[in-house]
Amino acid sequence: MRRWENEPILAVEHLTMRFGGLIAVNDLSFQAGRGDITAIIGPNGAGKTTVFNCVTGFYRPTEGRIALVHGDAATLKAHLGPVTAHDRGFARFADGAVFLLERLPDHLVARHARVARTFQNIRLFQGMTVLENLLVAQHNGLMHASNFTVGGLIGLPGFRKAEKAAVARAVHWLEKVNLVARADDPAGDLPYGDQRRLEIARAMCSDPVLLCLDEPAAGLNPRESAALNALLLSIRQETGTSILLIEHDMSVVMEISDHVVVLDYGVKIADGSPEEIKNDPKVIAAYLGVEDEAEVEKIVEEVGLD
Amino acid sequence: MKSDAATARADFAAALKDAAIAALIALGVTLPLVGFRTDQGPDYKLILTTRFDLVAVMVALVFAARLALTLWTGHRPHAAGSSAVLERLKPAGSALFRLAGPALLGLALVLPFLPVTGRYELDLGILILTYIMLGWGLNIVVGLAGLLDLGYVAFYAVGAYSFAIISTQVIPATLPALGPWAFWICLPIAGLLAAFWGIVLGFPVLRLRGDYLAIVTLAFGEIIRIVLLNWQDFSGGPNGIASIPRPTFFGLPFTPGKDGFAATFGLHFDPTHRIVFLYYVILMLALITAFVSTRLRRLPIGRAWEALREDEIACRSLGINTTNTKLTAFALGAMFGGFAGSFFATRQGFISPESFNFMESAMILAIVVLGGAGSLLGVVISAIAMVGGVEMLRNLEFLKSVFGPNFDPTQYRMLIFGLVMVLIMIWRPRGLIATRRPSIALKEKKTISSDLIQEGHG
Numbered sequence: 115m116r117r118w119e120n121e122p123i124l125a126v127e128h129l130t131m132r133f134g135g136l137i138a139v140n141d142l143s144f145q146a147g148r149g150d151i152t153a154i155i156g157p158n159g160a161g162k163t164t165v166f167n168c169v170t171g172f173y174r175p176t177e178g179r180i181a182l183v184h185g186d187a188a189t190l191k192a193h194l195g196p197v198t199a200h201d202r203g204f205a206r207f208a209d210g211a212v213f214l215l216e217r218l219p220d221h222l223v224a225r226h227a228r229v230a231r232t233f234q235n236i237r238l239f240q241g242m243t244v245l246e247n248l249l250v251a252q253h254n255g256l257m258h259a260s261n262f263t264v265g266g267l268i269g270l271p272g273f274r275k276a277e278k279a280a281v282a283r284a285v286h287w288l289e290k291v292n293l294v295a296r297a298d299d300p301a302g303d304l305p306y307g308d309q310r311r312l313e314i315a316r317a318m319c320s321d322p323v324l325l326c327l328d329e330p331a332a333g334l335n336p337r338e339s340a341a342l343n344a345l346l347l348s349i350r351q352e353t354g355t356s357i358l359l360i361e362h363d364m365s366v367v368m369e370i371s372d373h374v375v376v377l378d379y380g381v382k383i384a385d386g387s388p389e390e391i392k393n394d395p396k397v398i399a400a401y402l403g404v405e406d407e408a409e410v411e412k413i414v415e416e417v418g419l420d
Numbered sequence: 421m422k423s424d425a426a427t428a429r430a431d432f433a434a435a436l437k438d439a440a441i442a443a444l445i446a447l448g449v450t451l452p453l454v455g456f457r458t459d460q461g462p463d464y465k466l467i468l469t470t471r472f473d474l475v476a477v478m479v480a481l482v483f484a485a486r487l488a489l490t491l492w493t494g495h496r497p498h499a500a501g502s503s504a505v506l507e508r509l510k511p512a513g514s515a516l517f518r519l520a521g522p523a524l525l526g527l528a529l530v531l532p533f534l535p536v537t538g539r540y541e542l543d544l545g546i547l548i549l550t551y552i553m554l555g556w557g558l559n560i561v562v563g564l565a566g567l568l569d570l571g572y573v574a575f576y577a578v579g580a581y582s583f584a585i586i587s588t589q590v591i592p593a594t595l596p597a598l599g600p601w602a603f604w605i606c607l608p609i610a611g612l613l614a615a616f617w618g619i620v621l622g623f624p625v626l627r628l629r630g631d632y633l634a635i636v637t638l639a640f641g642e643i644i645r646i647v648l649l650n651w652q653d654f655s656g657g658p659n660g661i662a663s664i665p666r667p668t669f670f671g672l673p674f675t676p677g678k679d680g681f682a683a684t685f686g687l688h689f690d691p692t693h694r695i696v697f698l699y700y701v702i703l704m705l706a707l708i709t710a711f712v713s714t715r716l717r718r719l720p721i722g723r724a725w726e727a728l729r730e731d732e733i734a735c736r737s738l739g740i741n742t743t744n745t746k747l748t749a750f751a752l753g754a755m756f757g758g759f760a761g762s763f764f765a766t767r768q769g770f771i772s773p774e775s776f777n778f779m780e781s782a783m784i785l786a787i788v789v790l791g792g793a794g795s796l797l798g799v800v801i802s803a804i805a806m807v808g809g810v811e812m813l814r815n816l817e818f819l820k821s822v823f824g825p826n827f828d829p830t831q832y833r834m835l836i837f838g839l840v841m842v843l844i845m846i847w848r849p850r851g852l853i854a855t856r857r858p859s860i861a862l863k864e865k866k867t868i869s870s871d872l873i874q875e876g877h878g
């Protein structure tokens with residue numbers, strides 16, 4: 115069942131990102147399926163983080179289109195052309211909405227297209243407590259409930275109710291990542307692994323349809339890494355959030371992902387199910403840094419990947 | 421044991437050398453600046469006098485202070501015993517701090533009725549409260565949102581001039597019947613105009629960070645002052661604006677006449693009534709500032725400001741419009757500056773661009789930084805220390821006994837003040853109260869230590 119072909123939530127088309135003379139991403143096209151865990155893998159400097167930055171609006175791509183759909187894939191097929199022809203960046207329809215992420219500024223990608231992300235170097239609000247971090251993630255909803263501060267300032271009950279709900283939501287996610295006991299501690303005081311999980315909880319508090327995780331398992335010990343796998347699977351199962359995942363650890367990728375996209379020097383070299391990727395000589399060559407096909411065969415035999 | 425003694429001796433030698441270098445630099449600086457002095461002689465000729473004794477005293481002071489400083493900081497890591505004592509004192513200290521706020525508030529409320537309070541003390545109280553209010557206003561921008569604003573005095577000026585122009589020109593020309601109420605009408609208008617200028621000046625600097633933001637806001641402060649200085653028709657230029665209406669007791673003027681405040685309430689006319697009233701006006705304005713900013717900290721907008729200070733990129737990844745967030749911080753900070761400016765105008769009855777120079781911005785910023793960015797109580801303590809302390813330094817007569825009868829202590833007021841500031845910043849680099857109270861808690865609020873809190877990028 116290849117959901118990324120039949121039922122995509124994200125369609126990246128001919129994405130190119132140049133930094134001066136350096137081509138970090140070169141004519142990249144791929145799709146991510148709704149409810150799938152899609153892994154983007156590749157050697158250091160392959161352009162994975164750059165793809166994330168383009169998808170989340172932090173970089174404006176040099177070329178290409180990045181479409182995200184709310185609702186079913188038929189919406190995307192029916193409306194992608196008209197939305198692209200107009201310049202607004204997104205359009206809502208009775209059966210969903212289509213967003214052209216390359217045209218939206220970062221905060222609107224997060225707010226309207228509901229794409230949340232984590233960062234390769236953790237970016238928590240260190241001097242704020244764990245709970246505060248999770249409330250900042252619900253800023254837009256709370257802002258509305260506080261009537262843009264006026265209602266909150268004079269203490270209208272609507273805001274208090276909304277804040278209670280926001281705290282309940284935060285506690286829910288703290289339970290999922292096993293951090294309730296540390297809710298009132300400053301985020302900067304948490305150990306590294308906890309900070310990684312907190313960043314995921316914070317992203318989930320913003321109620322995303324697409325969650326982009328940049329190397330969430332980096333620096334985790336095997337036990338934490340296994341817990342992370344379980345967490346990602348349960349997020350997907352409970353909320354139906356689709357996950358885009360950058361990961362170096364092959365065991366994680368093979369275990370939890372439904373679909374793998376492999377980048378090397380900014381170019382896509384493979385795209386398919388974990389099974390297919392595992393056996394793709396080009397992928398093995400890229401990872402081991404060898405050119406010769408014959409040599410690859412030999413190494414594959416040695417490593418016993420078949 | 422022996423090696424310990426040896427390293428201690430080596431440390432001491434290094435400290436001596438360091439102090440000697442500092443003394444040498446001090447000698448280089450003070451010899452030309454302090455050592456020689458030109459005076460006008462009896463026949464109107466310049467005569468050169470030398471003051472090498474004073475140079476020697478200063479160099480010796482620098483040497484001793486530098487030596488003490490290096491030895492003290494060098495010893496700190498070893499002094500485990502003393503830090504354990506400090507740890508034990510901490511709960512007592514925080515209890516003290518918790519009581520400090522209400523105690524200071526109580527004192528502020530009854531100050532005019534204390535027997536020791538005369539006209540001078542009241543004026544000083546008003547001055548300190550004005551700076552506390554300005555500090556709290558700027559605290560929103562610098563302490564919460566982490567945007568370094570060196571031109572805050574611009575909004576103080578906008579508030580003062582809005583008040584002055586509306587109350588001396590606009591109201592008499594359009595609705596003279598409102599005259600007695602001028603203060604209460606102009607106050608909100610001036611605040612709103614200052615907030616508007618906060619947004620106008622905020623827009624171009626939104627992309628700037630750190631030093632660049634500081635420089636551009638500094639320039640804006642100067643631009644406003646220079647415009648006021650040169651736009652003769654609008655602002656009176658260097659002559660300023662005079663006869664700004666005094667505040668009335670909700671319509672009752674503080675005059676000896678029979679419809680004045682004293683007569684209406686059956687009191688003897690006393691000019692201090694007005695001062696007491698002004699005192700309570702600024703106290704009320706300051707308390708409103710404090711109330712609003714503590715309240716805002718617990719609202720989404722306040723959390724977004726602090727998140728912005730902590731990490732702007734993470735904010736954007738969570739869908740926070742950082743442009744609007746910064747602008748609201750600028751606008752609200754500016755609004756409180758505008759209120760304070762209105763108060764300044766009505767208290768003085770006369771304003772000119774001179775009152776709004778960079779020194780004022782620096783003073784307000786120093787109050788915020790010294791107090792510990794983000795802390796309301798810290799701002800109070802540092803405003804009292806800075807404004808009150810500078811006043812106290814006027815009484816430096818005793819220094820004559822140290823430096824001889826020719827020593828003019830008032831000249832050294834700012835020097836001593838600067839020295840104390842440097843010492844405090846060495847002792848507490850993040851300000852007097854650098855810890856942060858969380859805005860919300862699941863079980864209990866634990867104070868957050870200053871080394872986790874970011875200072876903002878701009």
Ligand SMILES: Nc1ncnc2c1ncn2[C@@H]1O[C@H](COP(=O)(O)OP(=O)(O)OP(=O)(O)O)[C@@H](O)[C@H]1O
Pocket residue numbers: 133136138156157158159160161162163164165234
């Ligand atoms: N803002 C930028 N300006 C210039 N060059 C950049 C920028 N961002 C990324 N690059 C370059 O683009 C290339 C791809 O970088 P990217 O961070 O996307 O790699 P990556 O696949 O995430 O690598 P890693 O596994 O090390 O995180 C690198 O050569 C990098 O130096």
Ligand SMILES: [Mg+2]
Pocket residue numbers: 162163164234
């Ligand atoms: Mg990367």
